Amino acid sequence: MSLRLKINLMVGALTLMFVAGLLQQQFGLMRKSVAEEVVAANRVAAQLLDRTVWGHAAQGPQAVLAFLRGVGRVRSNDIAWLDPQGRELYRSPPSPYKAGRDAPAWFESLVSPAPSSKSIAFPDGTLVVRANASRAVLDAWDDFVAMLGAAAALVTAVNVLVFWAVGRALRPLGRIVDALRALEAGRFDVTLPPLPGTEAHAIGAAFNRMVGVLQENLANARRAAQAERELSDRRELAHWVDRQVEQERRMIARELHDELGQSVTAMRSLALAIAQRTHASDPEAERAARLVADEAARLYDAMHGLIPRLTPLVLDAFGLVEALGDLVERTRRSHPDVRLELHADLGDARPPPEASLALYRAAQEGITNALRHGGARVLRLAVVARDGGLALELSDDGRGLPAEGAYRAGHHGLRWLAERVEAVGGALVVEPNVPHGVRLQVRVPQAQPEAA
DSSP states (O other), rough: OHHHHHHHHHHHHHHHHHHHHHHHHHHHHHHHHHHHHHHHHHHHHHHHHHHHHHHHHOHHHHHHHHHHHHOOOSSSEEEEEEEEEEOEEEEEEOOTTTTTOOOOHHHHHHHHOOOOOOEEEEEEEEEEEOOOOHHHHHHHHHHHHHHHHHHHHHHHHHHHHHHHHHHHHHHHHHHHHHHHHHHHTTOOTOOOOOOHHHHHHHHHHHHHHHHHHHHHHHHHHHHHHHHHHHHHHHHHHHHHHHHHHHHHHHHHHIIIIIIIIHHHHHHHHHHHHHHTTTTTTOHHHHHHHHHHHHHHHHHHHHHHHHHHOOOHHHHHOOHHHHHEEEEEEHHHHHOOOOEEEEEEEOOOOOOHHHHHHHHHHHHHHHHHHHHHTSSEEEEEEEEEEEEEEEEEEEOOOOOOOOOTTTTTTTHHHHHHHHHHHHHHHHHHEEEOSSSSSEEEEEEEEOOOOOOO
16 A cells, blocks of 8 residues: 555545544534424423413314314324314314425434424313424435535545645655665666655765666676676686796606716716826826716705705605605704704594695794794604694794784785685784794695695
8 A cells, every 4th residue: 555545545535534523513413403403392392282272162162173174284293183072173284394204214213303292171172283384404414414415525636635645745665666676676877866855865866876886886796896807817827827837846856856867977987087087197197087987976966955945756755744754854964053843643634735735835834933933943744634624734943923023025925825724725824932032833624625
């Protein structure tokens, strides 16, 4: 039900109640008026006839009848003459006023006063004067019908006027409803013009502001979605580049190990052979050959130190535990003043290659940061299988995290590591160690997710 119809029904109901109250009051006045008129007429007629008929009664019954026939009807009264035996000898004729019409029985029963009758005894008979309210009731009924017509016309006129006025007043609300429906249908560019009326104008202005904010939020959401898609594409590209880099590193490391390593070993062997052959005959050639052998040995050692930094070949050959053991051993050789402890317990766990590589890179990056930036002297590395996943933890006794945090500007190692760990479905946490130092924690699932 519309607001316009509700208001119209309320006004119509109030108008009907007002008209009903007026009709009820008028109905009471009608009843009182009819009663006063009929009773007064009956009293006056009885008094007049009482005085007049006595003069005719002295002349006999026929004189009384002649007088009554000459008088006829006296307003709202029925006049009857009864003989001493109670037989009716005369009754006044019906009233010619509005002859043939009567008010409805229900109306007459409501408006008519109580029956009023006067009996006057004479020597030769009895005169009975009874009140007859039918004509007065009929007049009241005609007035009542006219009032009902006027009330109906008033109610109709008031409702029509109210319906028109309410429709005119609520016309701005219709435009607001249409705008809301358009907004619900997906038209976010709809706006309302200045509407008449204080409330409608305020609602229209608020609606326009809401649409403006909504458009701005939608634009921000579109930009955020675009940025998220671009970020996702960049991450995917970064992961692809990372995998390609790892493959290239692995290929370069294998080339260094297989090709260059064999060549350097052959060079050293040839140099040693030349030194042995020229030991007695040409001491100068022997020194030159041994110098070449020593340089070949140093080149071989440098090459073998470079290969693990490119890619841990031992990880592919022997697994994560052996690769971490090799990393720890090389770190001990290069930093004899640093104590590095390793605890590894994977049980029967067989992590996928990507997860193993992520854990190895986490240990490698953590050790490098602890030694280079933290000045650590004691490091503890642990990797265990726990709750269906693999957990790696590296703690040190260094200077701790800088004031700007682990992911400070210009240092991308931990960001790169976090991206790598997230790519295999894991999580990286870097936090202060108690009482000082840094704790690096990495957790990856044993089963590699499809997204990775």
